[in-house]
Amino acid sequence: MNVGVRYLGKDLDYPPVWQAMKDFTDTRTPETQDEIWLLEHTPVFTQGQAGKPEHLLFTGDIPVIQTDRGGQVTYHGPGQLVAYIMADIKRSGMGPRELVSNIEQSLVDVLAECGVTAYPKSDAPGVYVNEEKIASLGLRIRKGFSFHGLSLNIDMDLEPFRRINPCGYAGMNMTQLRDLTQSPQFDIHTIAQKLIVQLQRNMSYQDVQDLGNQLP
Numbered sequence: 001m002n003v004g005v006r007y008l009g010k011d012l013d014y015p016p017v018w019q020a021m022k023d024f025t026d027t028r029t030p031e032t033q034d035e036i037w038l039l040e041h042t043p044v045f046t047q048g049q050a051g052k053p054e055h056l057l058f059t060g061d062i063p064v065i066q067t068d069r070g071g072q073v074t075y076h077g078p079g080q081l082v083a084y085i086m087a088d089i090k091r092s093g094m095g096p097r098e099l100v101s102n103i104e105q106s107l108v109d110v111l112a113e114c115g116v117t118a119y120p121k122s123d124a125p126g127v128y129v130n131e132e133k134i135a136s137l138g139l140r141i142r143k144g145f146s147f148h149g150l151s152l153n154i155d156m157d158l159e160p161f162r163r164i165n166p167c168g169y170a171g172m173n174m175t176q177l178r179d180l181t182q183s184p185q186f187d188i189h190t191i192a193q194k195l196i197v198q199l200q201r202n203m204s205y206q207d208v209q210d211l212g213n214q215l216p
Helices: 015-027 098-112 159-163 188-202
Strands: 004-014 034-041 044-047 064-066 073-076 082-086 126-131 132-142 145-153 209-210
Touching: 015 034, 015 064, 015 073, 015 145, 034 188, 073 126, 073 159, 082 188, 098 126, 098 132, 098 145, 098 188, 145 209
Parallel strands: 004 034, 004 209, 044 064
Antiparallel strands: 034 082, 044 073, 082 145, 126 132, 132 145
8 A cells, every 4th residue: 555645835725725635535436545745834723623713812814714624723834744644544444543643653753853752642632742732633534534634833933823722722832843953954844754754654555656746
């Protein structure tokens, strides 16, 4: 089982990427290769299916989009690596919990490569460093296919997170890789490549195919 990877770049608006994820998932067959899309969004708050309006404090000029993923509200913006994971979990034999665990472990492994000790929490999906959240997860599984994915804070403006209760937790502190290490080698493209290596290993993909920089 292989996986195709699309490096979509930065400054992507949320709605067309979300629509492309839904279209890909709705039209795929049991023979369709899994895909991972890597990108940076323009500033946006996304609200999960269980999202509660009280977790939106003062969103200001940043749009809020109600989505079909799990979880509560989060923020996406420049300097944050987003990875959307379109996986056939039925074919792979993974359950939803194992999928989440594999993604979290991949993030922990990437951060370890960067000299940062991180960990998941059983009661709050995502990855944390010193009780501050550095990566968020929000997935949807439909007919055995996953879409949506993860976001990893690398070198961004964290201020918008203070306009919400991140992932539904009041007072949740967010952190990013830039504040945890000063090494210049940890730019977004380098981290994206490291993440693919770890996702390939933890999700048992045999090979990775570069599908270019365009949405399907």
